[in-house]
Amino acid sequence: MDKYRLLLGHLTKHHKTLGMSFLSLLTAGGESLFSNVVFQCPCNANWSLPYSLFFLLVPALILLLLGYLLSTKAARLMTGCCARDQGDTSEEIPDKPGYSRMKMCCWRVTCSRITLTAALAPFTWIAVALLGGSYYECAASGNEWMQKYLCQGQKPNCTKEVLQMPCQKTNSKEIQGLLNMLRAQSQMLGWLITLLMVCCATAKFCTFCKSQVSFLQLKFLKIYKKQEKEILTTESKKYATELAERNVKCFFENVRLDSVRIPGSDEWKEISEVIEPTDTAYSALHEYANNRPVRNYAHQNPASD
Known part of the structure; x- marks a missing residue:
């Protein structure tokens, strides 16, 4: 029984860290399931790019909004901020030097912290999606500029074959090489976003070094x-x-x-x-x-x- 109480105490003490870790794992698993089951590239010149961007960015935006909505600090900070209160008490506050500047600085710091916390799930979604490569492949194959870039020095019907790459309707070794290059580019972007998340987490720990407390x-x-x-x-x-x-x-x-x-x-x-x-x-x-x-x-x- 004492071991269970000790475990429960550790879970309660580190519930924020464990919650964020669980949210990241849940987001990564959800994205993998989403890309394998729901996402189907249309391989169409007019639809491939917007379809891929929609599946990549809209879920990330929804996760960001949910992060703001579920944040108690965000609700506390934003409640009443747009209201025009006729009984404003700002005149009752003593005019201290730098008071307004200090209040604005505090507001910005708090917003930055809330945004970093809320952006964890969206960045995890985008990073996992780019590491998988399917969204990037579909978007790049439907982009006219990318088609011209990939088909430099290739045969005349290369553009059509590039468009059909995500649907695996071609067995050409040259096109398969281009597909592997797109996957590599996508994975590099995914690792860069992951590195950015690690840097943000490291910066949070660095703030303890400058703490006045x-x-x-x-x-x-x-x-x-x-x-x-x-x-x-x-x-x-x-x-x-x-x-x-x-x-x-x-x-x-x-x-x-x-x-x-x-x-x-x-x-x-x-x-x-x-x-x-x-x-x-x-x-x-x-x-x-x-x-x-x-x-x-x-x-x-x-x-x-």
Whole structure:
């Protein structure tokens, strides 16, 4: 039993890394199945190129969008960013030197991290597809420029034979050599994309070298964020239940009960911002607790009516 608990502890501790690895393997397996079962090159001058690009890029785009949609950080960052709030609280924020620049830099860094994580599955799809070679062969055989390039010094009907290469409707040794060259080009592109992914992963580890936070403080920061999230969820359920019970009693008993203090939209917006941790503020909620002045909430909260 202790071994199972130890294994479960390791899985829970490294769930992000294991999840990304599993996603990459699932994407690679899905692409191999997709290319062998669904993809069938039309070997047509008008359709080969767009058909191949569609099968190569559209699934990658869908995976990228899913990566953004399933990202909690992306949802937190984008929620309300396009809204025109008449009650903007930007005037209440003190005009600190470099505050806007720091906020924009934080926003860009967060977007870059979200994009790198979301792009893992799309790049895996494209890399595996290029290593297989079928999409590239079909696209190149239907491209007029590639046909002219491949048929330099070949016999007159070479263009038609190149177009039929992915469908394996020719036994010519010259055409088979051109097909092998296309596969080699495709695999080289696939390995270049794989190398790019490895470089991005290495760059992520290099950021630890420039970190201004020590290892133990970073570990404490992760523990704090986890505890803050759990306690915020627990307290949110508590206050939501209290508010719901109060409103239901007002409805059935036809009496006005004491109001329940619920933060306003501006306050929710403040603690939902994405910030870079500092020695004085580990999260937006921490910064809110440090800088928010004490207010008088004797008036009734509109949310509790």
